[in-house]
Amino acid sequence: MAAVVMSVLIVVTGGAVRLTSSGLGCPTWPTCTNDSLTTTSAMGIHGAIEFTNRMLTYVLCAAVGWAIIAARSAKPWRRGLTRLGWAQFWVVMGNAVLGGAAVLTHLNPYVVASHFMLSPLLITFAVLTWQRSREGDGAPRPLVGKPVVQLTWVLAAATGALIAVGTLVTGAGPHAGDRSDVPRVPIDWKTIAQLHADLAWVVCGLATALWFMLRAVDAPGGPRHRVRDLLVVLLSQGVIGYVQYFTHLPELLVGLHMLGAALIWIAVVRVLLSLRERPHADTPVPAPAELQAPQPAPTA
Incomplete structure (x- = not known):
């Protein structure tokens, strides 16, 4: 859970770097300047903000390392859990390299978008x-039918497209990440923002359809509750999105919108995971009621 929290926090602090025009507060990488590993007083508040975000990467690494050690120390050892921990580590390392590339390319909008x-x-x-870590290693058992699973994957794909287009809105918008002449995506940001809004309505429609489908098939409470949570986050994010658009993208609301994007993705992943259960390998899976043998009637 510490790794989950830090993976969201690093998104928020990265957004703070951009929204305070501190993207080049440390003008080089991996050091802060050519002569200093850390920020200096001459670099002011922008250097402090950028350097703080870099230091939080080490906190994220510590949280991920903690998860790896905990998984590796578990009895019995679970190879799959350890591999998931290492997958987090390598993504963090890759993102650190992309962050450095963003600085070295003077905040090229496509590199910054890839970084996000x-x-x-x-x-x-x-x-x-x-x-x-909260499940067993038994074979996954579906809790819903195939049409529900397919609709959920369509929802996940649409959400991924929504987030990707959102990075283009930021890449074309007024928050370039630095006060210098930073290159922007050569499209009208209002036009791409309209596409972003259209995709948001598609995602909301798919999530609503999924909620009604789960109710129609009398699905277990877990999937229905996860979709309900997703709808709450989507509606909140939609309100923030429209308010920030009509108020000309104030920094605070843009930061909250970035936080909302991370929370939406978490909600989508949790919906996907709620469609199945994984019992412990030594736990027998009960057969459906219609397949169970009838019990003899009690005798007098």
């Missing part, structure tokens, strides 16, 4: 690790 798009992957592995 690795965050949902990190969040996915962190949530998977957390969920699998």
Whole structure:
């Protein structure tokens, strides 16, 4: 859970770097300047903000390392759980390299967008690790039918597209990440923002359809509750999105919108995971009621 929290926090602090125009507060990488590993007083508040975000990467690494050690020390050892922990580590390392590339390319918007798009992957592995630590290693048993699973995957794909287009909105919008002449995505940000809004309505429609489908098939409470949670986060995110658009993208609301994007992805992953259960390998899986042998009637 510490790794999950830190994977979200690093998104928020990365957004703070951009929204305070501190993206080049440390003008080089991996050091802060050519002559100093850390920020200096001459670099002011922007250097402090950028350097703080870099230092939080080490806190994230510590949380991921803690998860790896805990998984490796568990009795009995679970190979799959350990691999999920290491997957988080390698994504963090890859994202650190992309973050450095963003600085070295003077905040190229496509590199910055790629830097952000690795965050949902990190969040996915962190949530998977957390969920699998609370389950067994038995074969997954579906709790819903195939049409529900297919609709959920369509919802996940649409949500991924929504987040990806959101990075283009940021790449074309006014928050370039630094006060210098930073290159932008050569499209009108209002046009791409309209596409982003359209995709948001598609995701909301798919989530609503999934909720009604789960009720129609009398699905277990777990999947229905996870979809309900997703709808709450989506509606909250939609309100923030429209308010920030009509108020000309104030920094605080944009930061909250980035937090909302991370929470939406967590909610989508949890919906997918709620569609099955994984008992412990030595736990017998009960047969459906219609397949169970009838019990003899009690005698007098």
